[in-house]
Amino acid sequence: MAKRALIMVEWSRGNGPLYIQAAHHLGLYPIALTAHPTQHDYPKGIEAIRIDTHDLDPLIRECSRLRETYDIAGITGFAGDESVSATVGKLCRHFDLPGPNPASIEQCCDKFLQRGILAKAGVPMPAYRLAANAAEIERSAADIGLPVIVKPAVGSDSRGVRLCRNLDEIVEHSLFLLGGKHIWRSPPRILVEEFAQGPHYIAHLMGNEVIAIAATEFGPPPHFVFRGYTLPAPLTDDACKSITEVSLSCLRALDLGWGPTCIEFRWTKHGPVVIEVNPRMPGGGDPKLIQLACGVDLVTEHLKLVIGEERVLRKRHSQTVVARSLLPDRDGILDWIDGGNRAAAVPGVAEVKLYVKPKIPIVRKGDNRDSMGYVVAASPSHAEAEAILKRAVDLISWSITALPPLREQEQSEQDVYQH
Template identity: 30%
Template structure:
């Protein structure tokens, strides 16, 4: 039985969608998880044929033993895949140990560490000013050297979904940010970067045999509330031809420098006074509804093509259509117990709306956003122009209402 082993999955987003796509491709789907509830009730994971429960997914010896046990059960392991940090390069390494199709392990591992990737690309023009704040560094010295350069972004080297990514405008806010981050990351140094102004873009990239096979440009709308929450995605993002050529050249140099030969990643970049600056790079497809956004605009199921690379197959990336897509994510401004959500059916009735997703269940505690995980609904609309797609999505999103009991 041809089988794909997945390491970790969220209940929603690209990691979950990959399970469904693998099943549709005809593979037996095995999910290795450290979430006991997913073993007891797989109603949310109907596409999973077999669960493997592990206390520590990063226990490489146990992972090898579990996959070996699957082989002894008669499963033909075709790939080991993860679309969740920090398991992406780890899954690629497991694949190599079983002599499966190889992806660029060292490159994927490099992208998992925000400090390591900054150091690798420190001499590139796309790299903004940054410094590394270590546990024993002096705040007084930092203030003396960099006071004139505020505001800054501070983040741990290992994070995702904008968790623990903070905007600090003063030395007092930096002190508070360091205190907060040290609680969650007591032994880490922290990355401190200049805060850049300009339109922000997410770029989905797929590389096969050293060649960029797909480059999808998505313009982002970002909510700045001391954190960085993306609330809108417009695909394809608008840039002129010179800006696109410059972007492609920058990305090609980055891909070459980090040695990504086979695999996928996404970058976040800003266009600052006509120059591209790298905000972040991650060794996987972006989360949430990114695959659906790209598929609605191009007809390409990018996740399926990414899985093909992990299976050692050549991806097929032929556009079947060209549409403008806008995805609007909804957040709330207070904290409370969710009593009910209304308006999904009404939102779907708007012409051009392709998808409406409501994330939280009734009875859950929901809150104002401090990470991307606090986006509670998504409306995706399609039209012939970017302006029309955005207008449709925003109007449809007004139909959705959250009813809370203060908590």
């Protein structure tokens, strides 16, 4: 009998190992199709094959080749580039396997198109405009009123997203986006949005069910790099109900609801407004935090959907989980980082993860790639979970030696290294 295989398109350092573990638990042999097989430190128990994951035809040919040896039970993917999710849907359709509707995914990947669909459905959102050049960005910002968010209409991981509080910052960020420093896979299209001010929340859904709502916080502006995470969010019952209702409205408008979705909100003076609908599993290891908080293993339940088995979303317990991302305060060379083992030994700490090692260059991008690691703590009490997290984070320290300003060529080489 042929071995049952799980095809995974691309890879995620946060969720990838969770999918490997879940695949093995379900008796599946994981195979990664990736454009950069040597870029990631793959764990044992997975086969990695080099392929252009932005081209559907080679993926179809490779899956057909693999089907000669394996029983392909399902296909899934990771959305460092969210177009991967649409490609996965097309692969599933081609091989008659369970998967998301690729058309629904594609209209979400284009944030301007997504906004238009949600606006027609009456979903509350910030004011927004589409721009293609610097003059249009400035004109859109003037129409909306400062401050504004300026970001690529297609993208993920907060790449190229910036809060612009005055005209100088708009000019500076326009030059960054349009001057060759931001990588575009299609003609530049830029979204200019009203800065919706208020606490930030993420609703995590599986199918048509809201599993959890998390409160998040960011590092210092003007960028939006995730720094803190609290699950469940400290919200009133009425606020939870409101976010849930708007979340389900988003699913109906965008024709989603097959698998995982995460929806970002700001709670403003008018209530919840939708910042973004992401038709995918949340990144950064969020599924692990959700399982720790309420006992629902989103990754395993997602894979059950992928291979055609019935999912079980029953919550098994309830506790508060808090996490802190370790963000550098400067660029330079990491001299040392210490205290991870001491932090992990603090009672109530669930996990400590360090991504970096001494002597590597630290080049901040202003997005979620900046994280050097994280600490997670859990407790039945919210206040106690926060106290545990603080004790652990205070035990971790590092030193970064700042370097003189780099010439353009040297900066480009370091950018390649960081990617």
